[in-house]
Amino acid sequence: MTRIDPSQLPVSQERRLGRYSGESPGPTVICVGGLHGDEPAAQLALRRVFAKLEEARPAFNGELVAFAGNLQALRRRSRYVSCDLNRIWLSARTSDLERALFDDAVPEFADAEDEEQWELFTQLDGAIRRARGEVYFLDLHTSSAHGEPFVCIGDTLRNRAFALNFPVPVILGLEECIDGSLL
Ligand SMILES: [Zn+2]
Structure with a gap:
């Protein structure tokens, strides 16, 4: 297997x-890639999926629909700028x-991740509002560890049914160890 240096992968300029x-109406599937700036593979993979779809129509x-996660961190090729964008989705x-x-207002941004979170939040909200079916x-x-790909889910019957469509192991309970994740 060829190991790819993630710092060599091109990074999206667009959210x-x-x-x-x-x-026709149907489910909405929303993807986020690169919530951690040192993980550029997903945003590249997603762009390749859309290129194929546009080609084959x-x-x-x-x-x-898919969004880049932490754009500023992806450009810096660092995990985050000020704080982990996958730990600040707390209910408050x-x-x-x-x-x-x-209120049609823009909140104050204390740091880069506040701004990233707001942009992502508004985009996710827009995609959910457009939905004409179930949203996934x-x-x-x-x-960071070697091994096969896997899926983590919040453990509900609906999530289990969705996750079992993917030919990879489903890990339960991991989400309970992480507070403030976007998931
Ligand atoms: Zn990550």
Whole structure:
């Protein structure tokens, strides 16, 4: 297996990595890649998926949309700028963001991740509002350990049914060890 140096992977300049939708209603699948700036593989993989879709133009029900996670950290090729963007989705904070969105206001940004979180939040909100069916969310990461790919889920029956579509192991309980993750 060829090992790829992640620092050599091209990084998106855009928050939105792609959007592909069909005329007919159907599920919305939202993906985020690169919530950690030192994990650029997912945003590249997602852009490749959209390039293939644009090339083949298959008939499609619903919508597939993907966003870059921590754009500033991806550009710096560092995990984060000031704090981990995958630890700040706490309910007190997201309530503030919801309120700001409702008031059509932009909240104060204390650091780079506040700004990243707000941009991502507004994009996710827009995708959820456009949905004409069930919404599914995938947050794609690169594992620091060697091994096969795996899926972590919040353990509900609905999430289990979705996760079992993927031909990879499903790890339960990991989400309980991490506070403030986007998932
Ligand atoms: Zn990560």
